[in-house]
Amino acid sequence: MAKLTYIKAITDGLDVCLGEDPKTLIFGEDVGKNGGVFRTTQGLQDKYGEDRVFDTPLAESGILGLAIGLAATGWRPLPEIQFMGFTFEAVDSLGGQMSRERFRFSGKRSMPITVRTPFGGGTHTAEMHADNLENYYVGTPGLRVVTPANPYDAKGMIISAVENNDPVLFLENLKLYRSMKDEIPEGKYTVPLDTAKVAREGTDITIVAYSAEVNESLKVADKLAKENISAEVIDLRSLSPIDTDTIFKSVEKTHKVVVVQEAQKMAGVGAQVTAEIAEHAIMDLDAPIGRVAAPDSVYPWAQVENDWIPNADDIEAKAREILNY
Amino acid sequence: MAKKTGQAIDFASIKATMSDPYKKTFQIVDKDAKIVNQELFDTFSDDQLVDFMKKMVWERALHEQTMNFSRQGRLGFYAPTYGEEASEMGSVSAFKDQDFLFPAYRDLPELIQHGASVTQGFLWSKGNAVGDDYGDQRNWFPQIIIGAQYVEAAGAALGIKKNGEKDAVSFVYTGDGGTSQGDFYEGVNFASSFQAPAVFMVQNNGWAISVPRKKQTAAETLAQKAVASGVPSIQVDGMDVLATYIATKEARDFAAAGNGPVLVETLTYRYGAHSSAGDDPSRYRTKEEEKPWFDADPLIRMRKVLGDKGLWSQDQEDKLTEEYKDSFKKSMKEAENTPTQSVVDMLKTTFEEPTPQIKADIARFEAKESK
Numbered sequence: 001m002a003k004l005t006y007i008k009a010i011t012d013g014l015d016v017c018l019g020e021d022p023k024t025l026i027f028g029e030d031v032g033k034n035g036g037v038f039r040t041t042q043g044l045q046d047k048y049g050e051d052r053v054f055d056t057p058l059a060e061s062g063i064l065g066l067a068i069g070l071a072a073t074g075w076r077p078l079p080e081i082q083f084m085g086f087t088f089e090a091v092d093s094l095g096g097q098m099s100r101e102r103f104r105f106s107g108k109r110s111m112p113i114t115v116r117t118p119f120g121g122g123t124h125t126a127e128m129h130a131d132n133l134e135n136y137y138v139g140t141p142g143l144r145v146v147t148p149a150n151p152y153d154a155k156g157m158i159i160s161a162v163e164n165n166d167p168v169l170f171l172e173n174l175k176l177y178r179s180m181k182d183e184i185p186e187g188k189y190t191v192p193l194d195t196a197k198v199a200r201e202g203t204d205i206t207i208v209a210y211s212a213e214v215n216e217s218l219k220v221a222d223k224l225a226k227e228n229i230s231a232e233v234i235d236l237r238s239l240s241p242i243d244t245d246t247i248f249k250s251v252e253k254t255h256k257v258v259v260v261q262e263a264q265k266m267a268g269v270g271a272q273v274t275a276e277i278a279e280h281a282i283m284d285l286d287a288p289i290g291r292v293a294a295p296d297s298v299y300p301w302a303q304v305e306n307d308w309i310p311n312a313d314d315i316e317a318k319a320r321e322i323l324n325y
Numbered sequence: 326m327a328k329k330t331g332q333a334i335d336f337a338s339i340k341a342t343m344s345d346p347y348k349k350t351f352q353i354v355d356k357d358a359k360i361v362n363q364e365l366f367d368t369f370s371d372d373q374l375v376d377f378m379k380k381m382v383w384e385r386a387l388h389e390q391t392m393n394f395s396r397q398g399r400l401g402f403y404a405p406t407y408g409e410e411a412s413e414m415g416s417v418s419a420f421k422d423q424d425f426l427f428p429a430y431r432d433l434p435e436l437i438q439h440g441a442s443v444t445q446g447f448l449w450s451k452g453n454a455v456g457d458d459y460g461d462q463r464n465w466f467p468q469i470i471i472g473a474q475y476v477e478a479a480g481a482a483l484g485i486k487k488n489g490e491k492d493a494v495s496f497v498y499t500g501d502g503g504t505s506q507g508d509f510y511e512g513v514n515f516a517s518s519f520q521a522p523a524v525f526m527v528q529n530n531g532w533a534i535s536v537p538r539k540k541q542t543a544a545e546t547l548a549q550k551a552v553a554s555g556v557p558s559i560q561v562d563g564m565d566v567l568a569t570y571i572a573t574k575e576a577r578d579f580a581a582a583g584n585g586p587v588l589v590e591t592l593t594y595r596y597g598a599h600s601s602a603g604d605d606p607s608r609y610r611t612k613e614e615e616k617p618w619f620d621a622d623p624l625i626r627m628r629k630v631l632g633d634k635g636l637w638s639q640d641q642e643d644k645l646t647e648e649y650k651d652s653f654k655k656s657m658k659e660a661e662n663t664p665t666q667s668v669v670d671m672l673k674t675t676f677e678e679p680t681p682q683i684k685a686d687i688a689r690f691e692a693k694e695s696k
Contacts, residue, residue: 025487051487056515056518057511057514057515059507059511059515061476061507061508061511062476062479062508062511062512062514062515064476065475065476065477065508065511065512065515066476066479066480066483066515067472067478067480067481068476068477068480069476069477069478069479069480069481069482069483070426070481070484070487071479071480072465072477072480072481072484072485073480073484073485073487073488074484074488075487082399091472092470092508093473093476096470096473097470097473097477101672101675102674102675102676103674103675104457104466105457105458105459105466105674106454106455106457106458106666106670107673107674107677108460110677142675142676144676147377162553162676166676166677190468193344194680194681235507241680241681241682241683242679242682245681245682262421264655298664309668312448320663
């Protein structure tokens, strides 16, 4: 066991994957000698060589197209897209190609590709470097979209993603990279890709969140606990598919729910969670479903972003509104 | 006083000469059936020459029969290959079994020559899942998104190199319009950067639906687009099956020997419509424009070459055409008797392990389909 940051936990998980399966390949912009612009792949080229961990020309569609062709010839690619905003250049590879190959080949050929990319705001980056674009991808059949909210899950989930035989979009939260540490077991362990986690048990209200907003929600739960209000926090972990069973069980117990996301409100993850509850568990509710999301605007400039991103105060206010309904 | 600038670099002369290496289109038999490269022509045996002709007759018969099937409503989306017989059969004849093929939607004839069945080609067009089930063949599905196959082919070429395969390449096709896509350049450049064994085919048939080749780019040839990424290339007469074969074979040999990718542009012509789905070329081109291409027809020139050698007769060709068409009719029967995929089976191909949501959908359709 060692205390590792979120980013080191991912590096550790990638190390495990490269060590276990000689068919795994890491590639992308700056992932080789430089170890990635965030150092997520630091040391891996030295350890596994330039055949397994390598830099590519600077073109995102090329990177994910390369992944598809490599998978077609028996490799297990782990491409990195340097920032999630850059996936716009590779939307066809994700939505038009790799997510459809199993379907096209009647289930007989698969695309065991894990696309890693950093996302989320609050780190004062340049434009297009801090977006929550998951809403674009969760509606893509054949593509799993997952995101860990802590270092322990980050390592276990990256290993599960790489072992999975379908394409996985693995979202790494920029703000969490170096702001959290967990005790991380050495060697291999896995965390399932398709189940939500009850991050904190409670009985009075359910807060459903993912990624960095899980931590904000936990802060709110701590604060409410001082007033003897017991909030349950659910960390979705998987954004597609969504583990609705865990949500429904919680709502059945608390009868109140707030759905939180850092992304803009229109459609997407929170809307889907809200719709699932409305469709299947509405009779369990004592109050309307509360929603906390970013405004439906473009992601703001760096100097404004922390006022724009939903935070613990926003979640607390919404939770109190629903509790007092 | 500042001196007048503008004479230090002679862009006009650079522009005027940059296409010089591409001025001559590679050819063995010209449009009048004159052998313009006797030395290369003599490398072909009589059997080989007859075999090329048979393949082109096969492709033309396939074209005629599929257009019949389309008129009868027995096919779905189908891209006619009329006029492109030399380009397609000449190039695919250079393939080896272990080569990977990334076709576009106009490349069903190459897919079939590379191992898929005619029946599968028809099933793909009709929208039956069996159409894309190539088993262990190194065939990929006919790409619809123009250019996407180029980046994927670069990946397969790198995979082949990493596998340590000594005599295999990744073949990929697109058209003249496809060379305008970003993925075209990314694919060629990635393969070049990794010196991976890819052969990039550009079938320049003059038209991207209604947009003529000259509107795609001011570059004099499409072949020279490869130069920017350090890839050697050649423009070949795509109505000359022998030249297309030699160019493709030598490109393949060069790439397979570890020298990096090659690009081959075949100059050909789409005699017919873009697709069977209602395109009408008379809206955007004239019969006068088409005529020189019909005069350059690949079958006409091979008929003459083979006729002069006493290796071919019209009677023989007519019989062969009928035989091929009969076999296509049998394939169509077989396609029509192939069961369609159930929605349940289709849903099961979304993920290896169905998600809870897909499981619920499967249960719903099981109930629906058992009725």
